[in-house]
Structures are given as structure tokens and as C-alpha cells.
Amino acid sequence: MRILVAEDDAISRTLLERTLQRAGYEVIAVEDGAQAIVELVKQDAPRLALLDWIMPGKDGVEVCREVRRRKEQAYTYLILLSSKESKGDIVAGLESGADDYLTKPFDVDELKARLRTGHRILELEDHLVEARESMRFQATHDLLTSLWNRGVIVELMSHEIMRSRRERSCTAVMMCDIDNFKSVNDQYGHAVGDDVLREVARRLHHSVRSYDMVGRYGGEEFLVALNKCNPESAVSRAENLRAKIGGCAIQTANKPVTVTISIGLALSTEFTQCTVEELMHQADIALYAAKAAGRNCVRVAQPSGVSKPAEEQPKETSVLAP
């Protein structure tokens, strides 16, 4: 574990440094408060700090305040070092954000014991942060595929569409549906169906750019938003996604299964007055047209209400090729 020691007196500093090194710490020693702050707000800063109360420039209390002010940092356990006369100031020290204090000259066993308390608090903090992050992930992602869940993808798309209107760029919204998915479940069972959903999600996710968005809309339906998309290339990019899914069999627990997807595409530039819900509805209408045209193809939503065939007309492939 790394620990910061801020102490202006060279003898105290050396003594602390040596004692802590013997106790197995990696010590970063500095001579004043300003340097302590620099070290403590760094990325990957030490999580434990021993701060002398009285130092030239910024004192220990000011360091505590500054570190606490920057709340985005992971918690740092701060121990103030004070001489025995200044006990009256301890309340002020703790109120500045220190977790504990130690009287100089320190007793080695007491120092170690108090640092162990610090370890316990930091461990607790880490567990809480971990639990919070895991809950945050669960609240925003689909459990099976780890894609954005429906609520989040719609929300993100809504922001993206507003932004693309401001910036006069285009967002392409794609409603993608696995063709005849029910028969996969019926024929191979739900475990294989889940494998297929996971793999389709993975392929979609890996086939778009990092600033595009992929979410699970429901069942076997996925939403893809291509941000800052060139309207002319939207169809070919949709075709590319379609080829990524149908072009290669999915290795499931039991056997390889090939599935295809149909895609309904709507461009925000074609529906300039539409909300995200209306745009999704347009993509959905185009998806129905793709299904009606024989599946495994892309259809584009038109303001006139007619989905024109995508540039290349795929021939329908057998859904459950072994």
C-alpha cells in the first residue's frame, strides 16, 4: 500500500518514512502542504496520508480541506500529526476533513494500529463503490446481453438526435430484429436462444464505432443508432450489420446456428420534426416492410410512408441452416 507523508521537519519525515517502510508501505515523502496536494489529487494517488499539522505554506488542515473539496477522487484516509500542545485544535482538524490524528512524537504500535483502521475504512469504501457501480451497470444495461437497456438507449438516442439537429448532422436509427427467432427457441431450447441473443448483441456492438450506440429494445429486437452518420452511407452500413449476423454461424453450447436479421432504417434528416419515439416508429414501419419483403434485408423509412428497397436485394437465406 502506498502512503503519503507530508512533514517539513527532515528528522520527523525520515523517521516516519523509515518506520512505514519497515511496516511494508511504499512511502511518498514531501516537505510541504502544496506538494502534498499535488500528490493527493493525482490520478492513482496514494489513498493513505499522514499530514503534519504545521507546515510552511499550506498546513495540514488546508490540505485536508482541499482534498475533500475535490469529491470526484476516490476516498483518501487522512491522518493529521500534531504535537501534544495543540490538542485543543483537534476538533478544527477533524472538521476540516481529517479522519484521525496522531500526537507526535508517535508511538510505532499506535501508528500502525491507526493505519490499520484506515485500511478498514478504505476497504469498506471500495466495497461500497463496487456495489454502487455494479448496481449502476445493472440499472442501465440489459442483463443477458450487457447492451444498453431499452430505457437508456431511448434516452441516449433522444439526446443524440437533438444534438444532430443542432449540429445539422444525421443520426441513423435502426430497428434490428432476428428473423424467425421463435423457431430457434422451439427447436434448440431457450439456452441456445440466449446464446444466439448474446452473440448477435456482441456482433452488433463490435460492428459499430465507439460513439455509436447499441441497445436491446426487447425480446429479439435491437436498436442501433449511428451518430454523425453520412446519410448516403447509412444503407451500406446497415447492410454491413446484416451481413455480420447472417454471414457466419453462431457457436452455441450445442451446435452452430445461423440466424439473419431484418433492419428498418430511419434517418433523422428525413424526419426533421419527429421526436425520438416517432423516429423509432418510422424505423419500425420500415422493419415491418423488410419482414414483408421476405426478411434478411434492409428497408428505409420515407417521409411519404413507403419503404424503398435497399440497394442490393438479398436473397432470403434459410433461417436455421445447421
Place this chain on the structure above:
Amino acid sequence: MERLGGDHEFLRELLVMFREDVRMNLEKSRTAIAKGDYEGLSRAAHTMKGMLRNLSMGTAAETAAALEKASKESLQGESKELLEGLTKELEGILPEVEAQLADAKP
């Protein structure tokens, strides 16, 4: 010695540091008191108090603590007296430190 974990080489290192820091801080104290700079005086006294306590030099440490307190209250006469007292005490300690350092030489 307990805090040093019985490390004589380290004690030597600290004593060398002590010898230099004492000289420097006594010098600072004299300059400060001559200028009536009680803040500077109390800082120097605080530093000396810390190092003396760390090396378990109790009597001198208490004189330094008293000097820190007196200078914080800007007590001219008392500060002067205490600084003289502390200087004498340190003059008594420094030869001992020198002797230790000579003994400890490999």
C-alpha cells in the same frame, strides 16, 4: 531507539541531520528575534521541538516548546531568555552527538 528498530546506521543518519538542523534553526531563531519576527521564531522553535522530541531529548524539547509558546504571544523578554536557555542546552547536547557520531563511525 525503539522507534528506530535498533538500527544504528539509521541513528547516525538522523544525528547528522539533527546536527545540521539544530544549527540552522538556532541561526534562524537569532535572526528572527533580532528583527522582532515572532512568527519566524515560533516556527523555528516548533521545528526544534519536533526533532528534539523525536530523538527523546526531553528537557531541551520542553524548552523549545516553551519558546514556541512565548514567541506566539510575542513575549520579548521571555523569548530571549528561553532562546538563551535552549542554546545552552543544545550546546550541551551537540558534543554528545559528535561523540556518538565518532563512536559509530565504522
